[in-house]
Amino acid sequence: MKLQFAMDTLTTEAALELAAAAAPHVDILELGTPLIKAAGLSAITAIKAAHPDKIVFADLKTMDAGELEADIAFTAGADLVTVLGVAGDSTIVGAVKAATAHGKGIVVDLIGVADKAARAKEVIALGAQFVEMHAGLDEQAEEGFTFQTLLDDGATSGVDFSVAGGINASTIAAVQQSGATVAVAGGAIYGAPDVGAAAAELRAAIV
Numbered sequence: 105m106k107l108q109f110a111m112d113t114l115t116t117e118a119a120l121e122l123a124a125a126a127a128p129h130v131d132i133l134e135l136g137t138p139l140i141k142a143a144g145l146s147a148i149t150a151i152k153a154a155h156p157d158k159i160v161f162a163d164l165k166t167m168d169a170g171e172l173e174a175d176i177a178f179t180a181g182a183d184l185v186t187v188l189g190v191a192g193d194s195t196i197v198g199a200v201k202a203a204t205a206h207g208k209g210i211v212v213d214l215i216g217v218a219d220k221a222a223r224a225k226e227v228i229a230l231g232a233q234f235v236e237m238h239a240g241l242d243e244q245a246e247e248g249f250t251f252q253t254l255l256d257d258g259a260t261s262g263v264d265f266s267v268a269g270g271i272n273a274s275t276i277a278a279v280q281q282s283g284a285t286v287a288v289a290g291g292a293i294y295g296a297p298d299v300g301a302a303a304a305e306l307r308a309a310i311v
C-alpha cells in the first residue's frame with residue numbers, strides 16, 4: 105500500500121517545507137485543494153521540480169470542464185488529478201482524455217457520493233485510474249463520524265481505491281487490511297510537531 109501525504113496548507117513555501125520533511129517516507133505528494141486555490145498551479149510545478157521522483161497529486165476536485173482543468177494541471181507537472189464522482193460522466197471522460205494525452209492518470213474522489221461502491225465501478229469503466237473513498241474535513245467533524253464505511257465501500261467496490269478521512273497511525277493498519285492501494289493522510293502529518301517523524305510513523309505502520 106502506498107502512502108499519500110495531503111498538504112492542506114496555503115502557500116507554496118509551506119508546502120515545499122512540508123514536502124521536504126515528509127518525502128523520504130511517502131510515495132505521493134498531494135497538493136490539497138486549498139493550496140491550489142490559494143497559490144495557483146505554480147505550486148504544482150514547484151513541488152514536482154523539488155521532488156521529481158515522487159508522484160505529484162493535484163487535488164483539483166474538478167466538477168466541470170474536466171478536460172480543460174485536468175490538462176492545465178498535467179501541464180503544470182501533476183501526475184494524478186482528481187475529478188469529483190458526483191460530476192457528470194462527460195466531465196470524467198473529458199478529464200480521462202487529458203490524462204491519456206499526457207500519459208498520466210485521473211483519480212475520482214467519491215466525497216459526497218451516496219453509493220460509493222456503485223459509482224466506483226462506473227468511473228473505473230470510464231477510465232479512471234483509481235477512486236478515492238473520501239470523507240472530507242467537514243464530514244469528519246460531524247457527530248458520530250466513522251470511516252469504517254469507507255473501508256467497507258472500498259472492499260465492496262472490487263476496484264482499486266484509496267482512503268482519505270482523518271487517517272492516523274492507529275487506523276492506517278485497518279485501511280491496509282481493507283485492501284486499499286493508497287492511504288491518504290493530511291492532518292496526522294502536517295499537524296504533528298515533527299512532520300518527518302509523523303510520516304515515518306505512518307510508514308512504519310504499513311506492513
Ligand SMILES: O=C(CO)[C@H](O)[C@H](O)COP(=O)(O)O
Binds near residue numbers: 240
Ligand atoms: O481532501 C481533503 C479534504 O477535502 C484532505 O486532503 C483529505 O481528507 C486528507 O486529509 P485528512 O487526513 O486531514 O483528512
